[in-house]
Amino acid sequence: ASSLRLDDALRSAAQAYLKPPGFRPFYGTAGYRALAPLLPSTVFRCGVLMAVRSLLLDAPTGICITASHNPAPDNGVKLVEPTGEMLTRSWEAHADSLACAESTEAFLAAFAALLEAEGIVLPPSSSSQSHAGVYIAHDTRPSSPGLAEAARVGAAALGVPTHDLGLLTTPQLHWAVARTAPGEHFNEDDYFAELAGAYAALVSRAATGGGAEPADGGAEPADVSVTGRAPLPSTPTVLHVDCANGVGAPKLLALADRCTAAGLHLTLHNTGEGALNGRCGADFVQKARLLPDGLEGAGPSYPCCSLDGDADRIVFFVPGTGAGLTLLDGDRIAALAALLCADLAAALPRGLSPAIGVVQTAYANGAATRYLTEALRLPVTVTPTGVKHLHAAAHAHDVGIYFEANGHGTVLFAPAYLLRLKEFVQAGANADDEDPTIARAVESGRDLLALSLLVNQTVGDALSILLLVVVALRRRGWTLEDWAGIYRDLPSRQSVRSVADRSVIVTADAERRVARPAALQPAIDAAVAAAPQGRAFVRPSGTEDVVRIYAEAATQEDADALAAEVSDLVALHAGGL
Ligand code: G16
Numbered sequence: 001a002s003s004l005r006l007d008d009a010l011r012s013a014a015q016a017y018l019k020p021p022g023f024r025p026f027y028g029t030a031g032y033r034a035l036a037p038l039l040p041s042t043v044f045r046c047g048v049l050m051a052v053r054s055l056l057l058d059a060p061t062g063i064c065i066t067a068s069h070n071p072a073p074d075n076g077v078k079l080v081e082p083t084g085e086m087l088t089r090s091w092e093a094h095a096d097s098l099a100c101a102e103s104t105e106a107f108l109a110a111f112a113a114l115l116e117a118e119g120i121v122l123p124p125s126s127s128s129q130s131h132a133g134v135y136i137a138h139d140t141r142p143s144s145p146g147l148a149e150a151a152r153v154g155a156a157a158l159g160v161p162t163h164d165l166g167l168l169t170t171p172q173l174h175w176a177v178a179r180t181a182p183g184e185h186f187n188e189d190d191y192f193a194e195l196a197g198a199y200a201a202l203v204s205r206a207a208t209g210g211g212a213e214p215a216d217g218g219a220e221p222a223d224v225s226v227t228g229r230a231p232l233p234s235t236p237t238v239l240h241v242d243c244a245n246g247v248g249a250p251k252l253l254a255l256a257d258r259c260t261a262a263g264l265h266l267t268l269h270n271t272g273e274g275a276l277n278g279r280c281g282a283d284f285v286q287k288a289r290l291l292p293d294g295l296e297g298a299g300p301s302y303p304c305c306s307l308d309g310d311a312d313r314i315v316f317f318v319p320g321t322g323a324g325l326t327l328l329d330g331d332r333i334a335a336l337a338a339l340l341c342a343d344l345a346a347a348l349p350r351g352l353s354p355a356i357g358v359v360q361t362a363y364a365n366g367a368a369t370r371y372l373t374e375a376l377r378l379p380v381t382v383t384p385t386g387v388k389h390l391h392a393a394a395h396a397h398d399v400g401i402y403f404e405a406n407g408h409g410t411v412l413f414a415p416a417y418l419l420r421l422k423e424f425v426q427a428g429a430n431a432d433d434e435d436p437t438i439a440r441a442v443e444s445g446r447d448l449l450a451l452s453l454l455v456n457q458t459v460g461d462a463l464s465i466l467l468l469v470v471v472a473l474r475r476r477g478w479t480l481e482d483w484a485g486i487y488r489d490l491p492s493r494q495s496v497r498s499v500a501d502r503s504v505i506v507t508a509d510a511e512r513r514v515a516r517p518a519a520l521q522p523a524i525d526a527a528v529a530a531a532p533q534g535r536a537f538v539r540p541s542g543t544e545d546v547v548r549i550y551a552e553a554a555t556q557e558d559a560d561a562l563a564a565e566v567s568d569l570v571a572l573h574a575g576g577l
Contacts, residue, residue, distance in 0.1 A: 054133060080174055080177045136151050139167070175458055195255060202471040237473070238267075247309070303480045304318065331368035496546035
């Protein structure tokens with residue numbers, strides 16, 4: 001009888017969220033994206049899906065309403081596992097079968113098929129100990145609160161408690177899902193305090209004599225205590241931040257307040273007065289290589305960075321003369337993060353030295369990959385686009401650094417490695433050793449532990465990576481120009497092409513080759529062969545209705561020409577509009 005009641009509840013809730021006829025949503029690079037008015041049924045059904053996932057795992061899941069870097073009229077939904085990572089790949093097909101069901105009856109049939117496929121019996125035996133729940137947050141788009149409500153109704157139709165976290169960055173929501181203990185409520189201050197505390201620890205160093213007061217950066221976990229350290233002898237970091245007119249602006253303001261005492265001075269631009277991601281933000285700066293609106297007047301030596309609309313990506317840049325700039329993209333953040341980790345690990349005993357690996361996509365500049373493999377001698381893995389792919393591959397290392405060139409990425413610390421590090425630091429602290437080599441090693445261990453707290457372990461997080469970059473630069477005494485000088489990018493060009501149906505392009509070999517249409521790859525190969533140091537690939541975007549084109553070559557003219565030629569080949573072989 002109770003399962004009949006549940007069917008009725010689900011049917012009547014679903015009736016209020018009918019799918020627009022002909023709309024075929026698909027789970028893309030990071031969940032669903034479309035024009036906002038198309039999405040209520042999709043998001044409602046995602047609410048149902050994540051409630052089922054939560055019941056199955058007996059742990060809270062998460063839903064974030066955002067279309068991230070897309071234009072303001074779009075919206076979307078990102079789905080979060082109890083670990084804080086993106087929805088497990090094996091459930092993407094379940095999501096699609098719910099999202100695409102034409103009618104309410106078809107949706108209920110797809111729902112029944114999901115339960116059967118996963119061996120789930122609903123309702124679960126009633127237990128006051130259940131940890132099921134769905135955390136819901138959203139970005140600043142006007143359409144977001146309504147879609148968050150659709151997600152809530154979907155989860156509530158299965159009787160699963162929902163927690164409305166309101167306005168958050170996507171990475172904050174991931175962090176909240178992973179870090180909120182059963183029975184507790186997410187407190188945003190905990191997030192800010194953890195990042196600010198770890199930042200304060202990392203911009204200080206062992207005092208050779210007499211303990212200066214720790215920088216006042218917020219709560220500091222016991223095993224990364226800064227007591228007894230003095231601030232690094234470098235000038236405060238001044239940085240101009242383009243916030244893409246998105247949710248990153250108020251959140252970064254709150255975080256920056258806690259980091260001022262530790263020498264961080266941020267000036268925020270594009271804080272919400274203009275269009276979300278409109279000629280500003282990380283995607284614009286990285287793809288167009290132009291100064292964002294609001295920073296056109298910046299002098300040539302301004303150190304700047306740009307977040308995207310939901311603050312899960314960041315790129316840095318130094319304005320040049322005119323509208324141009326020197327871009328420090330995700331590839332360079334990966335290199336800097338690798339240098340920081342290597343610096344910190346250098347004082348550790350050999351047995352504790354972490355195996356560091358880097359994960360990139362085909363978009364990584366050839367010069368960046370060479371720097372990592374040849375100068376830093378690190379293993380580099382290439383995966384398809386999408387944090388879900390890079391994140392999974394990064395788990396293979398003690399310290400797995402992954403970044404897409406567009407600025408999305410993080411540094412993952414293997415739990416087993418962190419445990420060994422903690423034991424070492426603890427033993428060192430207890431021994432109260434006078435030996436300076438051991439003291440330095442313990443200090444490094446503490447710093448690496450602090451780094452694992454500074455860097456969001458669930459997903460790329462612009463706020464956290466901003467702090468990581470500042471820490472890395474300050475510890476080396478580097479400017480952005482010094483950082484830009486570690487290697488020279490091969491000239492490259494990214495563009496997009498509209499085609500009638502981008503799904504006709506199927507890629508292989510981590511998107512580096514086209515498997516279908518069959519004639520396209522040989523044509524690209526011929527174009528590449530004619531360009532000195534040429535490389536090019538195409539792939540259908542998983543967030544926008546376009547085919548993306550990437551080309552690099554010995555000169556900017558060659559890269560531009562190669563990108564234009566490959567774009568025409570896409571049009572020719574894949575039905576260009
Ligand atoms: C999302 C994904 C990223 C991906 C980007 C572009 O970012 O999380 O991993 O690089 O889309 O994907 P595509 O090239 O398939 O459009 P965001 O910041 O939009 O959530």
